[in-house]
Amino acid sequence: xxxxxxxxxxxxxxxxxxxxxxxxxxxxxxxxxxxxxxxxxxxxxxxxxxxxxxxxxxxxxxxxxxxxxxxxxxxxxxxxxxxxxxxxxxxxxxxxxxxxxxxxxxxxxxxxxxxxxxxxxxxxxxxxxxxxxxxxxxxxxxxxxxxxxxxxxxxxxxxxxxxxxxxxxxxxxxxxxxxxxxxxxxxxxxxxxxxxxxxxxxxxxxxxxxxxxxxxxxxxxxxxxxxxxxxxxxxxxxxxxxxxxxxxxxxxxxxxxxxxxxxxxxxxxxxxxxxxxxxxxxxxxxxxxxxxxxxxxxx
Numbered sequence: 001x002x003x004x005x006x007x008x009x010x011x012x013x014x015x016x017x018x019x020x021x022x023x024x025x026x027x028x029x030x031x032x033x034x035x036x037x038x039x040x041x042x043x044x045x046x047x048x049x050x051x052x053x054x055x056x057x058x059x060x061x062x063x064x065x066x067x068x069x070x071x072x073x074x075x076x077x078x079x080x081x082x083x084x085x086x087x088x089x090x091x092x093x094x095x096x097x098x099x100x101x102x103x104x105x106x107x108x109x110x111x112x113x114x115x116x117x118x119x120x121x122x123x124x125x126x127x128x129x130x131x132x133x134x135x136x137x138x139x140x141x142x143x144x145x146x147x148x149x150x151x152x153x154x155x156x157x158x159x160x161x162x163x164x165x166x167x168x169x170x171x172x173x174x175x176x177x178x179x180x181x182x183x184x185x186x187x188x189x190x191x192x193x194x195x196x197x198x199x200x201x202x203x204x205x206x207x208x209x210x211x212x213x214x215x216x217x218x219x220x221x222x223x224x225x226x227x228x229x230x231x232x233x234x235x236x237x238x239x240x241x242x243x244x245x246x247x248x249x250x251x252x253x254x255x256x257x258x259x260x261x262x263x264x265x266x267x268x269x270x271x272x273x274x275x276x277x278x279x280x281x282x283x284x285x286x287x288x289x290x291x292x293x294x295x296x297x298x299x
Contacts, residue, residue, distance in 0.1 A: 035283025046093035057087040088245040099223035110172030118180025136169040213292040221286040
């Protein structure tokens with residue numbers, strides 16, 4: 001009888017938790033793991049494979065034109081005499097570098113501005129909110145399109161990233177400010193204030209731990225936004241298409257009518273890579289967000 005009770009106790013569900021909830025958590029874990037696996041594959045492949053070649057993928061005439069797929073050229077070559085495979089590898093790497101750099105800058109600015117405005121309050125908060133509302137009303141993509149048209153497709157990576165940072169931090173700062181505003185009157189914050197902790201210590205030690213999960217999700221989403229924005233500009237020919245990116249490879253493929261001349265891998269390969277990369281970012285973002293919510297519910 002004791003053994004039967006032990007078995008029942010081991011298989012019993014926690015109070016208030018059903019089988020559907022446990023299965024939902026399993027699906028969330030699988031979603032996060034699947035997303036991280038996709039991202040790990042792209043990061044490792046795009047940052048490791050370039051060490052195994054000394055060929056500039058953007059240089060034209062390196063190989064014979066219009067070669068079919070083979071062991072030497074897994075995706076063949078295009079009409080410019082470039083290896084589609086190596087061009088795609090460098091394109092993914094450059095797009096990830098841009099996305100990570102932009103997301104890092106935006107996350108730092110949004111966190112610092114949002115936390116300080118939400119906790120300090122007063123005239124400082126009103127001034128920051130005025131600036132945030134002004135930046136939010138300015139559309140980023142039309143500005144980048146106009147700038148790209150003015151410089152005629154010579155917009156550098158640095159300039160594109162800088163513009164995205166300048167106009168992309170406001171949404172995150174607004175959300176972080178709302179979170180900090182709701183936390184600054186909590187008992188643990190008042191206790192820290194009465195114990196003599198400085199404003200910097202309260203923001204970093206007491207409030208930030210409740211905000212970092214959102215910032216992780218926002219960081220991942222910002223990578224997706226930055227890559228998507230640059231790719232849109234490159235496809236339109238308004239970015240520096242000489243640099244291999246997920247947008248520039250599609251620009252050249254469409255410019256040379258790859259589908260009509262039978263070079264389908266020139267178009268299909270970057271599209272598949274872009275979809276898988278975005279899927280990995282999306283699954284990682286939503287999976288981490290749900291995982292944190294589940295942990296917070298159990299706490």
